[in-house]
Amino acid sequence: MKKHSAVFFDRDGTINEEVGYLSSLDQLAIYPVSYEAVRRVNEAGMKAVVITNQSGVARGFFPEAFLDVLHRRMRELLAEEGAFIDGFYYCPHHPTEGSDTYRRKCNCRKPEIGMLTAAAQELDIDLERSYLIGDHASDMEAARRASAKGIMVRTGHGEVEIVKAGHLANFIAADVLEAVQWIMRDRAK
Numbered sequence: 325m326k327k328h329s330a331v332f333f334d335r336d337g338t339i340n341e342e343v344g345y346l347s348s349l350d351q352l353a354i355y356p357v358s359y360e361a362v363r364r365v366n367e368a369g370m371k372a373v374v375i376t377n378q379s380g381v382a383r384g385f386f387p388e389a390f391l392d393v394l395h396r397r398m399r400e401l402l403a404e405e406g407a408f409i410d411g412f413y414y415c416p417h418h419p420t421e422g423s424d425t426y427r428r429k430c431n432c433r434k435p436e437i438g439m440l441t442a443a444a445q446e447l448d449i450d451l452e453r454s455y456l457i458g459d460h461a462s463d464m465e466a467a468r469r470a471s472a473k474g475i476m477v478r479t480g481h482g483e484v485e486i487v488k489a490g491h492l493a494n495f496i497a498a499d500v501l502e503a504v505q506w507i508m509r510d511r512a513k
Contacts, residue, residue: 337480
């Protein structure tokens with residue numbers, strides 16, 4: 325059976341507003357265009373996957389269990405608008421900060437590709453036919469390392485990070501919806 329293509333979405337600054345370390349459901353504000361962006365990915369038959377570095381766990385800003393609660397809420401809000409996320413993957417580690425449990429160099433913290441390879445294995449995804457949308461240089465480097473195409477958004481940290489990573493991106497988009505529109509055109513080539 326043929327493997328799926330996917331759109332990997334960074335979370336903070338890409339799907340939802342960047343607030344620093346999102347540590348409360350009250351801080352969650354999904355960009356209005358994210359609903360349509362995810363829905364278009366779903367309608368195209370691609371997997372929609374969130375991959376997010378969450379060093380706030382390592383730094384003690386919130387417990388790891390909070391991420392499950394937050395991702396469940398995000399899934400509910402997206403579903404209310406007919407959009408579906410196939411999987412949420414996160415890295416709670418940091419190489420130099422935090423408690424001994426989470427302070428380590430790992431293979432899941434972007435730009436490493438551990439989250440992408442885990443999703444690829446679990447969801448039968450072909451990384452070479454996939455895309456990664458994000459607002460950080462680490463997102464674009466992860467896309468490159470995974471042989472996926474990277475799309476940088478100007479939301480979140482994107483405006484600042486474009487200086488560092490714009491050359492790594494296959495496309496630079498105003499927001500996640502414009503990124504998905506570019507992906508659909510790219511797939512049609």
